Amino acid sequence: MxxxxxxxxxxxxxxxxxxxxxxxxxxxxxxxxxxxxxxxxxxxxxxxxxxxxxxxxxxxxxxxxxxxxxxxxxxxxxxxxxxxxxxxxxxxxxxxxxxxxxxxxxxxxxxxxxxxxxxxxxxxxxxxxxxxxxxxxxxxxxxxxxxxxxxxxxxxxxxxxxxxxxxxxxxxxxxxxxxxxxxxxxxxxxxxxxxxxxxxxxxxxxxxxxxxLGDFDAAEVTALLREHTAETGQAFTSEALERVWMLTQGQPWLVNALAYRVCFEMPEGRDRARPVTAALIDQAKEYLIVNRVTHLDQLADKLREERVRRVIEPMLAGTALETVPEDERQYLVDLGLLRRDGAGGLVVANPIYREVLPRALASGPQDSLPQIAPTWLNADASLNPDRLLDAFLTFWRQHGQPLLKSAPYHEIAPHLVLMAFLHRVINGGGTLEREYAIGSGRMDLCLRYGAVTLGLELKVWREGAVDPLAAGLKQLDGYLAGLGLDTGWLIVFDRRAGQPPIAERTVSAEAISPQGRRICVVRA
The missing domain is CATH 3.40.50.300 (P-loop containing nucleotide triphosphate hydrolases)
Structure with missing residues (x-):
């Protein structure tokens, strides 16, 4: 076979x-x-x-x-x-x-x-x-x-x-x-x-x-997966075919790795009488990311290179590339980490890489985290967003300052420490999805845990800039609308010089967005 x-x-x-x-x-x-x-x-x-x-x-x-x-x-x-x-x-x-x-x-x-x-x-x-x-x-x-x-x-x-x-x-x-x-x-x-x-x-x-040599297009992804169907009789649902394409954008190794994991390693997928569903593809995706399989580990290792950092760090922060030389930008395209979108801009090559890059960078802070009791869970093990906010504020006030030093990219150290904390929250019980892009001025996070979906937007208040609150509330409206949510968090990291210690300046308050959503604003 x-x-x-x-x-x-x-x-x-x-x-x-x-x-x-x-x-x-x-x-x-x-x-x-x-x-x-x-x-x-x-x-x-x-x-x-x-x-x-x-x-x-x-x-x-x-x-x-x-x-x-x-x-x-x-x-x-x-x-x-x-x-x-x-x-x-x-x-x-x-x-x-x-x-x-x-x-x-x-x-x-x-x-x-x-x-x-x-x-x-x-x-x-x-x-x-x-x-x-x-x-x-x-x-x-x-x-x-x-x-x-x-x-x-x-x-x-x-x-x-x-x-x-x-x-x-x-x-x-x-x-x-x-x-x-x-x-x-x-x-x-x-x-x-x-x-x-x-x-x-x-x-x-x-x-x-x-x-x-380019990646597969959507038709080629479908054609490859259907070779398995022709040989074994096991079908991929239309949703599963679309999910493989969406997650991989046709990167050949990722397409094969997802399909191999489902069809030849997962018990549910080895049953040829059962079709491969989008849910199984999602499970395979999480396995590949969490276990940092060889291909993804090789990509993550590139993050240590200075010329890679000069592109990826501002991309994660949502800032402009400014003076990054063209050959360094092209280097990341040749490596397959980035691609040029239809408008000619640089974006991460596919959603799986988009998850791998910040997760790899947050591994240092994550390993440095202290023991944290899961106070954010209800008695039935469901996620309580209010308790999660209290736990984060307590964690950030006590441990935020020293943990910033464990982050490999200084400009986005707060983002990485927050993601390390959220990885502890979802460990074994949820997912954390990220959206970021050059020039967007922000990073968006979507935490899913059981029936709870929480949308977060991260902004940085930099030296000489205006308070990003108004822009953040407007941008968060758009992100929450896409998630179908009426509430969310806006976290503003104050990176200006001369600010009080993190323990003293970390506060939260409620604000109403331009489209009437209730937003928890955290200033950290």
Whole structure:
């Protein structure tokens, strides 16, 4: 029985798979190859790049006009800036792959001869020149994980490909496709003696084009999930299909992970007589987020990078990006953390990532929280919003100041501490949904616990700005209207200098919004 794949490239015999070559413009790719172009394929991790490259290799070899070879050169990353070792690893990876995939036994002997000779530092150029001269057809070389290399090793690889380029196709590859997460302009090439990165373009100005492998569209998500239905008879309800699309926005790994969790791990989903419902998809989503599965953990780890912080921190705070360089913004798009919406603005790529990012950032404050008795629960274990407010005010007055230091992003430290507190509240019994966007000036939270839904808006009163109360009440009206609620909380964090201690200035009062809603205003 086939299944939804979440590890490595797809195998058609084992995994539900959309036709890989249909995910990019095959006519354009073949035209670039026919014209002897060198180009890039890039996309975020676990979106299907390797599966597409392997399918292209098989397609070209089946046609017989070219000799195509896929090679993963990630092993060369361990060499860092030891050029001879790094280039040697690349050459050996090509030779190994040629022996395995093409049955070319002579490639390994040629690699050893080149790497043991005086030209080892330029061994890639020397190896490809001699190997291609012996090839019965022009060679198409598909190099994967190229941007895993750094420093002088990466510079050397790019420049050796450029040096051999004029000899194609008789004594160098007809086409080289470089594949990785990032576009060439985003390659970070750091030399040990330099603080600033060198961009990759200057070392590889023979690039004809950069192709980006996109996420699934809604129809492709449905088509993939229905492969399971066709094979097992287990249906996805229309609501479940819509929910998978909404939560993932077509990110391939997330689509497969949600479906695998439901259909192959959850007892309710393993019963093929029962349809997959939206409720089961929601349960799977919570599991993936709470357990920080590998893919999501890798994304969360990127939050430690300074250039990522410079974009994500103002986004969570709802402020403008101001002077963040374009290449840093594009870096987050290439990583798949962000995408450009229809109007061209930056937004978090999908609702699951939107949950993962602040949850990961709040993990430090959450681990630092003291023991808190669940005084916000009624005798029947239902949530009491009034008691929750009292518990939060007590918590914030006693622990808010020291916990701010545990937050990794200073500008949104109050947001992260509040979310850490709310995670304790919902632990095992509810959900916390977040909405935030560049330039919105706020973060919105929706806490759901049993029959209770609570809408909150977070605002910051910054130095030199006016009191955000009026704007917050108006904005909260819109958010609560979308939730169908008549009441909510507006929390204003005062970050101006010279304010009294948090314990003294934290108060709450009731206000009426412009549309007549009763709002609890907390000034903290």
């Amino acid at each position: 086939r299944f939804f794949n979440t590890e490595g490239p797809n195998c058609l015999a084992d995994h539900y798979t959309l036709p890989p070559l249909a995910r990019w413009d095959l006519d354009e790719v073949l035209a670039l190859i026919d014209r002897k172009k060198y180009f890039l394929l890039h996309a975020p991790r676990q979106t299907g790049k390797t599966t597409c490259l392997l399918a292209l290799m098989e397609h070209l070899n089946r046609e017989g006009r070219y000799r195509a070879l896929y090679v993963n050169i990630e092993a060369a990353q361990a060499a860092r800036e030891r050029v001879e070792a790094g280039i040697g690893a690349v050459v050996q990876a090509i030779a190994n792959s040629a022996g395995w995939r093409l049955g070319d036994a002579g490639a390994d002997a040629l690699a050893r001869e080149v790497l043991q000779g005086p030209s080892a530092l330029v061994g890639l150029e020397a190896f490809l020149t001699r190997w291609c001269a012996q090839s019965p057809q022009p060679l198409v070389l598909l190099l994967d994980e190229v941007d895993a290399l750094v420093g002088d090793t990466l510079i050397s690889l790019l420049r050796q490909l450029r040096a051999g380029y004029p000899q194609r196709p008789a004594a160098f590859p007809q086409t080289v496709i470089l594949c990785g997460v990032r576009d060439l302009r985003d390659y970070r090439i750091h030399a040990s003696s330099e603080a600033a990165p060198i961009t990759g373009g200057s070392a590889f100005n023979i690039k004809a084009k950069s192709l980006r």
